[in-house]
Amino acid sequence: MGAFQNPYAFAVVECVPRRTGSPEPQLIQVGYYSIGVTNTTRFFQRPCEPGYFCIDGIKYQCPAGTFGAGYFCPSYPSPPSISRTQNECGNSSVYCPEGTGNEPKAVTSGYYSVLTSELAVDGRNATQNDAKICPKGFYCRQGIRIRCPEGTYGDVEGLSAASCSGWCPAGYFCPFATTDYRLNPCLPGTYATKGAAVCMTCPSSSQSRASVIKTFQVLPQEQVEKPPCTTHRECCFFGQITAIKQQYQH
Numbered sequence: 001m002g003a004f005q006n007p008y009a010f011a012v013v014e015c016v017p018r019r020t021g022s023p024e025p026q027l028i029q030v031g032y033y034s035i036g037v038t039n040t041t042r043f044f045q046r047p048c049e050p051g052y053f054c055i056d057g058i059k060y061q062c063p064a065g066t067f068g069a070g071y072f073c074p075s076y077p078s079p080p081s082i083s084r085t086q087n088e089c090g091n092s093s094v095y096c097p098e099g100t101g102n103e104p105k106a107v108t109s110g111y112y113s114v115l116t117s118e119l120a121v122d123g124r125n126a127t128q129n130d131a132k133i134c135p136k137g138f139y140c141r142q143g144i145r146i147r148c149p150e151g152t153y154g155d156v157e158g159l160s161a162a163s164c165s166g167w168c169p170a171g172y173f174c175p176f177a178t179t180d181y182r183l184n185p186c187l188p189g190t191y192a193t194k195g196a197a198v199c200m201t202c203p204s205s206s207q208s209r210a211s212v213i214k215t216f217q218v219l220p221q222e223q224v225e226k227p228p229c230t231t232h233r234e235c236c237f238f239g240q241i242t243a244i245k246q247q248y249q250h
Contacts, residue, residue, distance in 0.1 A: 028057035069098040070115065070127030088126040092143035095128040107131045107143035110158035133157050137177035139164055147177040150197035155179055167195040170231035186230035193232055202236030 028034050028045050034057040036042035048054040051062055070089055089096035094104035095113040107113050113128035125143075134140035137148055139159040146162075148154040153174045154164035168174030172181040173192050186192045186199035229235040 028054075030054075033057050033059040063101070069100075069129035070096055071100070073101065089128055090126065092125040092128065094143065095131050097129050105131075107140075110134050110140055110160040111143070112140040112145040113143040134159055136179040137164075148174075150174065150176055151195040153178040153181045168192070168197075170194045170196075171229070173197060173199045188230070189236075191230045191232060191235045199230070200233075202233075 032045040033054040034042035089104045096104050111131045116130045137154045148164035152164045168181050173184045190199035192199045
């Protein structure tokens with residue numbers, strides 16, 4: 001008689017077992033498997049061990065991934081898993097949704113691993129069960145979410161480079177995790193160069209009013225008409241000129 005060989009099966013039964021002196025074959029109980037010298041001379045039944053299930057007297061390994069989230073539970077060709085917490089998923093660079101089998105899933109660049117199941121957070125990031133896209137203001141590597149550095153900004157999701165979306169433009173300041181530099185303009189009397197985390201306060205003038213007026217009088221017209229700026233230190237001087245120009249023209 002032919003037989004189908006399942007990769008999880010430990011025996012292929014071609015007949016029903018019969019004890020010594022039995023008038024007829026005995027049916028195997030549910031959850032048991034038969035044993036004997038050969039497949040056609042089965043003489044005893046044994047309960048299915050942990051990590052296995054038994055159907056029609058045949059013992060099979062539980063398939064890989066038949067346990068809880070946050071863990072991976074291998075099976076054939078390895079020994080079967082016998083606990084819902086058989087193997088912790090690993091570190092932040094991997095995650096294990098419910099049903100993870102022989103290997104954890106790697107977190108894609110620009111994503112970070114999280115724990116969303118009912119399992120308690122232990123601070124080790126060893127049982128993460130999901131991955132989420134990196135939010136604005138952060139970049140994500142190896143499954144870890146990291147704030148965009150000072151002097152940079154991140155205005156899109158899914159960033160993976162430490163430079164985020166780029167340097168903060170001159171005239172603006174970008175602290176950690178900035179999402180939109182346009183919300184952080186430098187105020188009059190301050191300035192910031194490219195990549196600044198804070199606006200610098202203009203230093204007190206060391207020039208006399210007369211010397212500033214003299215400079216104003218000899219500057220080219222296009223320079224005099226230049227509006228106040230906040231992009232470099234020289235803006236502080238032009239700010240003084242603008243203030244005096246308004247007084248001078250009145």
